Amino acid sequence: MNKAVFLDRDGVINRELGDYVKNPASFLLNDGVGETLRKWAEDGYLLIVITNQGGIAKGLYSEKTLHAIHEKMLQLLAQDDVTLTAIYHCPHHPSTGECLCRKPDSLLLEKALARFHIDPAKSFFIGDKERDILAGLKAGVKGIRIEPNAPLSDINLYNA
Numbered sequence: 001m002n003k004a005v006f007l008d009r010d011g012v013i014n015r016e017l018g019d020y021v022k023n024p025a026s027f028l029l030n031d032g033v034g035e036t037l038r039k040w041a042e043d044g045y046l047l048i049v050i051t052n053q054g055g056i057a058k059g060l061y062s063e064k065t066l067h068a069i070h071e072k073m074l075q076l077l078a079q080d081d082v083t084l085t086a087i088y089h090c091p092h093h094p095s096t097g098e099c100l101c102r103k104p105d106s107l108l109l110e111k112a113l114a115r116f117h118i119d120p121a122k123s124f125f126i127g128d129k130e131r132d133i134l135a136g137l138k139a140g141v142k143g144i145r146i147e148p149n150a151p152l153s154d155i156n157l158y159n160a
C-alpha cells in the first residue's frame with residue numbers, strides 16, 4: 001500500500017486571492033511549496049491535489065482554462081523537481097446542482113485512494129478550510145488545517 005499527502009489547491013499550493021483563480025496569470029505558487037513537496041515525495045508520499053472548482057459551474061472559467069492553470073502549476077512545481085501523482089477537481093457548485101465530489105464530500109479522495117492503492121491511515125489531507133478536513137475524516141485520512149497561504153515548511157508530518 002502507498003501513502004499520500006493530499007493537498008487542497010487554493011491557499012495551500014497557490015495564493016488564495018479571495019476570488020476564483022480564473023486564468024493562469026492569477027495562479028501564483030506560494031513560497032517554498034516546491035521544496036516542501038519534494039521533501040515529502042522523497043519520503044515516499046504520493047502528492048495528490050483535490051480541489052473544488054465551483055467557478056466552472058458558475059461559468060466563470062472553463063474546463064479548458066482550468067487545464068491551462070494546472071499545466072502552469074505542473075510546470076512551476078517541475079522547476080523544483082516535484083511531480084504530482086494526480087489532480088482531481090470538482091467542477092460543480094451547490095448553486096447549480098448537487099454532487100458527491102465537492103468537498104466536504106469525499107468521493108474524489110476515495111477514488112484516489114482506490115486508484116493508487118493508498119492506505120488512508122498513513123496519509124494526510126492538508127487544507128485551509130474545514131471542508132478539506134471533513135473530506136479527509138470521511139475517508140479515514142488525517143487532516144492538517146493550515147491558515148490560507150501559510151508556509152507548508154511549518155508542517156511536520158511525523159508530528160501531526
Ligand SMILES: [Mg+2]
Nearest residue numbers: 008010011128
Ligand atoms: Mg483552499
Ligand SMILES: [Zn+2]
Nearest residue numbers: 090092099101
Ligand atoms: Zn462535484
